[in-house]
Amino acid sequence: MSLPSYRERLTTRIVTLSIVSLVLVLAMIGGTLWLSWQLQGAGAAINDAGSLRMRANTVALALIERQDMPASALQSQIGQMNATIDRLRHGDAARPLFLPDDAGVRSQFDSVANAWHAWLEPDAQSGDPGAVSRYLRALPAFVAGADELVVLIEKDNARKTAWLRTSQMALGAIACIGTLTIVYLLFLWIVVPVRRLQEGLKRIRRRQFDTRLQVETLDEFGHLTAGFNRMAAELQTLYNHLEGCVEAKTAELAAQNRELTALYEMAAFLNQPNDGDALCRGFLARLTRQFNADGAAVRLITEDGQVRLIGSEGLPAALLQDERCFAADGCACDARPCQRVGLTSVATFDIVSQGEKLGAFSLHFEGEHTIPASEAQLLEALGGHFGTALKGRRLAALARQLAVSEERNLVAQGLHDSIAQSLNFLKMQVHLLDAATREDRMDEVREIVPLLAGGVAESYDDVRELLMNFRTKLGSGELRRAVDESIERFSVQTGIAPQLDYRDEGGLPLPPDQQLQVLFILQEALSNIRKHAEAQHVYVTIVNGRDFSLLVEDDGQGYDPDEMAVLGETHVGFHIMRERAQRLGATLLLTGAPGGGARVELVLPALARQAA
Incomplete structure (x- = not known):
C-alpha cells in the first residue's frame, strides 16, 4: 500500500481529527x-391556542348567565383570555411556549387576536343588552380562526418533527461514517506503520540484516523507521565482523x-610437600611442556651472592658445562654455546618472592621464537609462585631448625638444673672419698658412701623425670589425666x-600444644x-573458665625474691617456666618469702587461648 507523504506530526493529526469529530457531533446534537x-414550545402554543375556543365559550356562558353570576x-x-393571547404573542421561554417563526402562523394569530380585541372583548365588556347577541354571532368566526391557528401550528410542528427525525438519522449516519473514517485513518497512521516495523523485525530475527524500510512519513513513525534502518545497518556491520570477533x-x-x-x-604442584630437587625438576618439566620449550634451567642466588645452576631439563651435558649461556642476574649473556647445539633462542625470567630476587629461570628454543606478552606475564607470575614456594621451604627449614634448637635449649636447661648439679655434688663427694681412703679414715668413708648412693639415686630420678617430661604427648581434653599422673608421681x-x-x-x-606447655610448667613447679x-603441704588449683589459670603453692622454706632477682636467668627452673609462659602468651607470677x-x-x- 502506497501512503501519501504527511509532514504533520502524528499527534497533531490525531488531535485535529478528534476536534473535528467533536465539533460535528456537538453541532448535530x-x-x-x-x-x-x-417542538416543545410549539406544543405548548397548540395547547394555549386550543384553549382560546374554550375560554371564548366560557365568556359567552358568563354573558348569558350575567344576572346569576357576579x-x-x-x-x-x-x-x-387576554393573558393567554399575550402569552401567545410574546411567548414564555421558561415553559417553553412560543409561536413558530412562520408568517402564516403569525398572520392567523394576529387575525384571531384582532377579532377578540375588536369585536368580542368590547361586547363582553359592554352592558348593552344587544351585546350578548352580537358576541354570540361573532363567536363562531372567532372559534374557526382559533381552529385554523391550531392547524397551522400543528403543520409547522409536523414539519419540524420530520426535520428532527431527519437530523437524528443524519446524526447516526455521520456517527457511523465518522467512526469508519477515524478507524481507517488510525489504521493508516498507526496500524500500517506498526505492521511494517513488525515485518522488518521478523526479517531481522531471520538474520536478514540487509532489511531496510522506506521512510514515507515525517511523523513519529517516520523517525522510528529511520531508527530501525540505522539499527539494521549497525547489526549488519556487526554481524559481518561477528565471526572474526568470535x-x-x-x-x-x-x-x-x-x-x-x-x-x-603449577600452584597445586608447588604446594605439594616436595624437596628442593623434586620441586625444581617438576617446575622445569611443566614449563617445557606448557610453553613447548626444548630446554629449561633454574639458577639460584646462594648465600655468598653467587649464581649457581641447580636444575635443568632437556639440555645437553656439553651445554651444562658452559654456564655462560644462561642468564645471570636477569641479564642476557653470550649465547654462542647454545647456538652451537641448536638452541638459538633463550628467554630469561626472575624468580622472586615478596620483592626479593632469589634467582632466574630460562627457556631455550630451537630456531627463532618470540614469547607473546601474555605468556611473558604468565611466566613472570610462575616465577613469583616458584619463588614463594622456595622461600616457604627455606622458612619451613629454618622453623624446624629453630624448633630443634629450642628443644635442645630446654633439654640443656633441664640437665643443667637437675643432673649437672647432682653430678657436681657427686664429684665433690668422690674427691672427699678419695682423700678419706688414702688417709684410711673409714668413719668418713662410711659417711660419704651413703651420700654417694643418695646422689646417684637422685640423679637417676632426675633422668627419669626429664625423659618422662620430654616424651609426654597430649591429645585434646587429656590435660586432667596428665595432671593426675604428674601429681601421683610427685606423691610417690x-x-x-x-x-x-x-x-x-x-x-x-585447650589445644594439645597449649596443654603440653601448661603441663611442663606444672611439672617444673613440682620439681x-x-x-x-x-x-609439708602442696596445693594445686586449676580453673578452666573464660581465662585459664594454674596455681601451685607450698608451705616450704620459700626463697628471697631479691636474691632470685640477682640470680636472674641462672636459676634455670624459673627461666624455663618464664619461657614456656611467654610461648603461651600467658602471664606468670612467681612469689615467695624465706x-x-x-x-x-x-x-x-x-x-x-586457642580453639581445641
Whole structure:
C-alpha cells in the first residue's frame, strides 16, 4: 500500500481529527436539541391556542348567565383570555411556549387576536343588552380562526418533527461514517506503520540484516523507521565482523584458559610437600611442556651472592658445562654455546618472592621464537609462585631448625638444673672419698658412701623425670589425666600428696600444644618443690573458665625474691617456666618469702587461648 507523504506530526493529526469529530457531533446534537425545544414550545402554543375556543365559550356562558353570576367572574374569564393571547404573542421561554417563526402562523394569530380585541372583548365588556347577541354571532368566526391557528401550528410542528427525525438519522449516519473514517485513518497512521516495523523485525530475527524500510512519513513513525534502518545497518556491520570477533575472542579465551590451567597446575604442584630437587625438576618439566620449550634451567642466588645452576631439563651435558649461556642476574649473556647445539633462542625470567630476587629461570628454543606478552606475564607470575614456594621451604627449614634448637635449649636447661648439679655434688663427694681412703679414715668413708648412693639415686630420678617430661604427648581434653599422673608421681617421689582443686567452669578444652606447655610448667613447679622447698603441704588449683589459670603453692622454706632477682636467668627452673609462659602468651607470677613458702601462678587470658 502506497501512503501519501504527511509532514504533520502524528499527534497533531490525531488531535485535529478528534476536534473535528467533536465539533460535528456537538453541532448535530445542538441542532436536535434546538428542534426539540422548538417542538416543545410549539406544543405548548397548540395547547394555549386550543384553549382560546374554550375560554371564548366560557365568556359567552358568563354573558348569558350575567344576572346569576357576579361581575368579577366575567372579568376573570376575560382576563384569562387576554393573558393567554399575550402569552401567545410574546411567548414564555421558561415553559417553553412560543409561536413558530412562520408568517402564516403569525398572520392567523394576529387575525384571531384582532377579532377578540375588536369585536368580542368590547361586547363582553359592554352592558348593552344587544351585546350578548352580537358576541354570540361573532363567536363562531372567532372559534374557526382559533381552529385554523391550531392547524397551522400543528403543520409547522409536523414539519419540524420530520426535520428532527431527519437530523437524528443524519446524526447516526455521520456517527457511523465518522467512526469508519477515524478507524481507517488510525489504521493508516498507526496500524500500517506498526505492521511494517513488525515485518522488518521478523526479517531481522531471520538474520536478514540487509532489511531496510522506506521512510514515507515525517511523523513519529517516520523517525522510528529511520531508527530501525540505522539499527539494521549497525547489526549488519556487526554481524559481518561477528565471526572474526568470535574466533578472536574464542582464541583469547582458550589462551586465557590455558594460562589459568597452567597457573593452577603449577600452584597445586608447588604446594605439594616436595624437596628442593623434586620441586625444581617438576617446575622445569611443566614449563617445557606448557610453553613447548626444548630446554629449561633454574639458577639460584646462594648465600655468598653467587649464581649457581641447580636444575635443568632437556639440555645437553656439553651445554651444562658452559654456564655462560644462561642468564645471570636477569641479564642476557653470550649465547654462542647454545647456538652451537641448536638452541638459538633463550628467554630469561626472575624468580622472586615478596620483592626479593632469589634467582632466574630460562627457556631455550630451537630456531627463532618470540614469547607473546601474555605468556611473558604468565611466566613472570610462575616465577613469583616458584619463588614463594622456595622461600616457604627455606622458612619451613629454618622453623624446624629453630624448633630443634629450642628443644635442645630446654633439654640443656633441664640437665643443667637437675643432673649437672647432682653430678657436681657427686664429684665433690668422690674427691672427699678419695682423700678419706688414702688417709684410711673409714668413719668418713662410711659417711660419704651413703651420700654417694643418695646422689646417684637422685640423679637417676632426675633422668627419669626429664625423659618422662620430654616424651609426654597430649591429645585434646587429656590435660586432667596428665595432671593426675604428674601429681601421683610427685606423691610417690616425695611422700607428699598434693591437694588438687580442678574446676571446669565452662571453658573450652585447650589445644594439645597449649596443654603440653601448661603441663611442663606444672611439672617444673613440682620439681622445684621436690628439690628445694622441703614442704609439708602442696596445693594445686586449676580453673578452666573464660581465662585459664594454674596455681601451685607450698608451705616450704620459700626463697628471697631479691636474691632470685640477682640470680636472674641462672636459676634455670624459673627461666624455663618464664619461657614456656611467654610461648603461651600467658602471664606468670612467681612469689615467695624465706620460710613462707612459694607460689607459682599462671594465667592464660581468653584472647590468647586457642580453639581445641
